Amino acid sequence: MTFFEQQDRARQHTKKLVFLFALAVIAIVAAVNLVVALAWTVNSGTHHGVAHHYPKGFFAINTLITLMVIGGGTLYQMFQLREGGDAVAEMAGGRLVERDSTDLLERRLLNVVDEMALASGVACPKVYLLDDEDAINAFAAGYRPDQAVVAVTRGTLTRLTRDELQGVVGHEFSHILNGDMRLNIQLIGVLFGIQMIASCGQYLMDSDTRTSRRDRDSKGNSDSLLWFAVGVGLFAIGYIGIFFGRLIKAAVSRQREFLADASSHQFTRNPDGIGGALRKIGGLSRGKKLGSQINHPNAEQLSHLFLGTARPSFLSGWFATHPPLEERLKRIYGRNMPPLDAPELEQPAAEPGERQADLPFTAAGFAGAGGAAAFSAPTPVAAVGAGTPSLEFGNSHGTAAKLPSQLDGAARDPVAACAVVYALLLADGAKRDPQLALLNAEVPQQSALTVLLAESIAQLPRSARLPLVDLATPALRQLTPAGREQLLARVERLIAAGGRITLAEFVLQTILLHRLAPQGGRPTPITFDQLSDLSDDVAVLLSLVVHVAVPAATPNAYEARAAAFQRGTAACPGLGLSATHFRSGAELGFPRLRQALENANQLAPLAKPQLVKALLAVTDGACNTSALSIASADLLRALCAGLEAPLPPLVAAAYSDYPWQFDN
Template structure:
C-alpha cells in the first residue's frame, strides 16, 4: 500500500472514529439519564407515576450537560495539543533531547533518527526521552511530517542494540510517513472528552463529601445524593474508557502491523524491530515491565506507543495493540521466543558506524551527499515586476562536514547562520547580503561569515540534507524568530533580483517547515488532478526547465519533449504543447501558488502527479541532482515523501555519523 493510499485510509479511519465517538456519546448520554432518573427517584421516591414526577426538561438538561462536558473536554484537550508532537511528548513526561547533546546514548539515538530523516527526505524530527520509564517503548506524534517528534523511553536506549534501535525508529517513521500521527493526536482529544464524565463524577463525590449533611423532609440528605450521583457518574464515565479501548483497537491495530513491516523494509533487517519486540516480551526485572508506561497519562496515550503502555485487562477486540506473538510471527514468518533484555554495558559502542555501511543504504533508501557534475547555469526570465527563476548548478566536490558545521546545525542560532551561509552569493551580491545580515542580525552575520567557507566546500547535493539536519534546531525557535528567519531569507534572495534553483528549493522547504501554518491540517479542496490542470502544467514545465540545461541547440524542443513526457503520465488532463509554460511565465509567486493549490489535493490524486513530475525529469539517463532537488522541494511543498528514484540519486554520506 502506497503512502497516498495510507493517507486516504487514515482519512477513512477518521470517519470510523467519528462514528464510534458518536456511538460512545450516545451510550454515555443514555447511561447518565438512567443514573440521574434512579437518583431522582431515590431522593423523591414514593410516587406511583414515576414518569410524571420528573421536572420539565429533566432529561434534556441531563443530556445537554453531558454533551457540554464531552464536547468541552474534547475542545480543551485539542486546544492543549495545538503544538502537536511537542505537546504530546511533554504530556507523556518527555524531555527534549538537545541536538548538541554530549550524552553518547542520546547521540546514538539522534544519529539513527537523522539517518532515517535523510533517507526519507523529511525534516529531521525533534527527539524526546521519557527519562523515568525503564521499559522498552517509543512513539511518534504530530500533525504532519514537518513537525513530527519521536519519543523513546530510557529503557529503549539502555537495552537495545543499534540495529534494534533502528528497527524501533523505522517503525515510528512508518507512522510519520503513513499519515497515522494526525489521527492519533485527534484521538487523544476525543478520548479525553469521552472520559470527562468520570472526572465530573469525581468532583461531585468530593463536593458531597465536604458539603453540609443536613437532611430535609423529602428524603435522604443532599450530601448522600451528591456522593451517589458522583459515584454513578464516575462509573458511567468508565463507559468512556471502555469505548476508548474499542476505538483505539479499531483504529490502530492494523496500522501496527503495517509499521512493523515498514520497519523491516526501511532497515532491510527483520532482527531490528523483531529483536526489540522479542526483548519487550522477555523483559523482566523483578517484576514484569515489558513496554509498560507508568506516567499518569499512559492510558490516554496508549494507542501511540510501539507496545502496550498498560496491561491489557481486556484482550482481543479491546486490546490497543496486537499480541506480540502475532506481530513476531508476521515479521519472521514463524513463532519466535522472547529474549532477555539486560541493560547493555556499552550501548553506544556502535555510534561510530557509518551510514554507508547500513543495510538500507545499499538499497538506495539513504539520501545523502554525492559528488556530481552539473550543467551550466540557465536563466529563465520572469515578468518585469517579479524576480526571475534561474536554474542550474556547478560541479561540486565531496567534502566532509566540518566540526564547525556539525556543531552549528545542532544549535538554533547556528542553524540560522547555516541557512544564511547557504544563500550567500559572490561579489557585489555577497556584499549586499552581508550588509543585510549586519543590519538585521549582527551577531549571526559574523557567524555566517565564519561558516561560509565550510559551506562553500560542500557539494550542492549536500545542501538540502544539511537543512534537514538543522530542522530540529530551527524548530526550537519561537514562531516570531522563525518568521524573522524567513523574512531575512527572502531579503537575501532578493539581493540580486533573481531566484536561483538553490534559492527556490531552500525557501520552499523552509517555508513549508517553519511558516506559522506549518503542521496544521490542510483541507481537501480538490479531488482530481483535472481540477488543477493549469497548476500541474506549470509544475511540469518547471521540472522540464530544470531537467534540460541551457546550451543545447535544441533546448526549447527538448524541454517541450520533457513536458509532454510528463503530461503523458496524466492522460486524463489532456495536456498538449500549448499548455507548456515558457521561461517568461515561471515566476516564483506562480510556482508557490501552484504548490499551495496542489497541496489541497485528495491523497489518492497526488501519486499520479509525482509520477508525472518524475517522468518529466527522467530522460532515460541518471537523474541529475538539480532535478532531484526540485522534485524534493515540490514533494515538501505538497507534503509527500520523495519517490525512491529521487532518494537513490543522493548517495550515502561517508562522514555524516562519525560521532
C-alpha cells in the same frame, strides 16, 4: 500499500472513528440519563418509572449537558493539540532532547533519528525523552511528516542496543511516512471527549471528600451522599468511554503496527533490530509486569500511539490496542521466537582520541572564542564530558569524507543553524556584497560565522546541501515563533539583495516556509478532490520542472522542452492540457509558484500521486540521460515537501552517492 493509499485509508478510518464515536455518545447519554434519573427518584422519594414526577425537559437538559461536556472536551483537547507533535510529547511527560546534548545515550538516540530522517528525505524530527518511564516504548506524533516528533522512554535508551534502538526508530518512522499521525491526534481528542464523563464523576467524588465536616453537618449528610453516589455512577459510566475508546483504537491501529514492524525491518535490513526490541519487551513482561507499560496519567488516552501496549488491559482479542507480541515476532522472523532478558546496558564510552571538533558546537562558544579560532583549538574529551561522532558522506570516488565539524555542530544549535541557512543563500562575487551588508546591519554577530560556514559549504557536493537543511531543521524549530518569522523574513531579504531568485534559493525558501511558517505544524485542509480542479496549477508546476530538467543550453532545447511537457501532461489524462499551456520562465514568478504548490497540497490523498507521477515523467529521459540531475532532484525534493509526500525512489537515488551516517 503506498503512502497516499495509507492516507486515504486513514480518511476511511476517520469515518469509522466518527461512527464508533456516535455509538459511544449514544451509550453514554443513555447511561447518564439513567443514573441521574435514579438519583432524582431516590432523592424525591418517588417510585421507579413515574415519569410525571420528573421536571419538564428533565431528560432533554441532561442530554444537552452531556453532549456539551463530551463535545467541549473533544474541542478543548483538539485545541490543546493544535501545534501537533510537540503538544503530544509534552502531554506524555516528555522532555525535549537538546541538539547539543553531551549525554552519550541521548547522542546515540539523536544520531539514529537523524540517520533515519536523512535516509528517508524528511526533516529530522525533534526528539523527546520520557525520563520517568523505565519500560521499553516509543511513539511518533505530528500532523505532517516534516513536523513530526519522536519520543522514547528512558528504558528504551538504557536497555536496547544500537541496532535495537534503530529498529524502534524505524518503526516510528513508518508511522511518519505512512500518514498515520494525523489520525492518531484526532483520536486523542475523541477519546478525551468520551471520557470526560468519568472526569466529572471523579470531580464529584473528590468534591465530597473536600467538603468540611461542618458543612456536611449543617446541610445534612443526604445531599453529600447523593452527589457522591452520582459521582460514582458517572465514574462507572466512564468505563463506557474506555470500552469504546479501546474499540476505536483497535479498529484503526492493530494492522498499522504490523505494517510498521515490516517497514522497520525494510528500513534497517535487520530483523533483530525491531525483533530484538519486541523480544526484550517480552522479557520484561515475565510475571505480572508489562515490559512496555507507561505510568503517566495520560497513558490510556495515548496508548494507541505507542510501539507496545502502554497499559494492562482486562480486554483482549478484538479490543486490544496492539497485536500480541508473539504474533508480531512470528511475522518478523517467520517462526516463534522466545523473549530476551532486558537488563540495563553499560553506558557507551567515548572513543579515545576524540577532539573538540567532534563535540557539540554552540554559537556562544564561537563568539566567545573570537570567531574562527573556536574551530581550531581542540579540547580534550575529558574537559568537555562526552564525544559526539561527526556525520559522514561518501564522495564521488566512493570513499567516506567527514562533514566539516563546524557544519555538523552549527546545524544542531538554533542560533548557529540560522547562520547555516544564511550561508546556503550567499551568492558568489559582487552579488554577495549586498547580502553581507544586510547581515552586518541586522545580525552582525552572525555575519562572520555565516562567511566561515559558507566556505565549508562550498566544499560540499551539491547533493549534501539539502540534507544539511534537514539536519538543521530541529534546531531551527526550537526558535520562538517570532524568531522563525524573523528568519523567514531575513531569508526573503537576502534573496532579494542577491538579485533574481535562483533555483537553489527557490528550493531552500520553499522548504523553510513549509517547515517553519506559523501554521506549519497544523493539519492541511483537503479542499480539492480531483487533479482536474487544479489544471492551471498543474501546468505551472510541470513547466517549472521542465525548465530545470531541460536547461536552455540543451541542444534543440525548444523541442526537448515540448517533449518533456507532453510527457507530463500524458500522465495527467483528463486535464485538457496541451503544449499551449506551457509557461515561459517569465511567467513562473515565485508568488505564482507558491500559490500553485499550496493549492496542490490541498488535494485529496489519492490525487497527489498522479501529480507526483506527472512531475517525474517530465524528467524521464531529459537531456538523454537516465540519471536524475541533482538540480531536478533538489526541485522535486522541495515540491514533495510542499505536497507532504515522501521522496520517490528516483529522487532519493540522486542523493545515494553521498550516504549520511554517524559513527556511533
